[in-house]
Amino acid sequence: MKIFVYPGSFDPVTRGHMDIIDRASRICDKLIIAVLVNNAKNPQFSMEERVALLRQALGERPNIEVRSFSGLLIDFMHVCGATTIIKGLRAVSDFEYELQMALLNKQMDPDIETMFMMTAIQWSYLSSSVVRELARNGAPIDPYVPDGTAEAIYAKYGKK
Numbered sequence: 728m729k730i731f732v733y734p735g736s737f738d739p740v741t742r743g744h745m746d747i748i749d750r751a752s753r754i755c756d757k758l759i760i761a762v763l764v765n766n767a768k769n770p771q772f773s774m775e776e777r778v779a780l781l782r783q784a785l786g787e788r789p790n791i792e793v794r795s796f797s798g799l800l801i802d803f804m805h806v807c808g809a810t811t812i813i814k815g816l817r818a819v820s821d822f823e824y825e826l827q828m829a830l831l832n833k834q835m836d837p838d839i840e841t842m843f844m845m846t847a848i849q850w851s852y853l854s855s856s857v858v859r860e861l862a863r864n865g866a867p868i869d870p871y872v873p874d875g876t877a878e879a880i881y882a883k884y885g886k887k
């Protein structure tokens with residue numbers, strides 16, 4: 728069974744993430760979305776909120792699971808029996824950090840592969856931080872976040 732893991736902060740999940748999730752879930756038997764701690768970032772949404780938003784966005788999808796983990800990604804890969812890390816690349820600016828992560832993870836376990844997917848062009852400018860900025864200022868976020876999640880995101884900022 729081919730188990731892939733799509734890790735990230737998902738603070739909060741965007742339509743850009745959903746595009747990667749849809750595409751990745753078609754090329755494996757099981758896709759685990761891993762909500763992890765990125766020590767370089769201070770999350771706005773709690774781990775529970777980020778997991779809940781992802782679950783709400785996904786509904787019932789038989790081969791997709793959402794989980795959280797607070798250690799190293801490579802350890803989570805082993806816990807899941809997963810073979811492949813899926814990452815989305817939007818622009819050259821993502822590359823340096825992603826290369827470092829991929830090489831580091833390869834160094835720690837050469838059997839684990841990192842696979843990059845190019846983000847769909849319409850989401851190439853989108854990020855969770857842009858969504859947070861719009862929501863904080865009460866601007867429309869519906870085009871950028873999965874159906875049914877906007878309300879909970881606004882609520883975080885006391886908007887609408």
Ligand code: PNS
Pocket residue numbers: 734735736737763764765766768798799800801828831
């Ligand atoms: O969505 P992000 O913030 O770009 O995702 C980055 C994330 C969470 C996937 C990355 O920070 C990560 O893998 N964190 C888990 C801890 C880890 O394994 N760090 C790399 C070795 S120091």
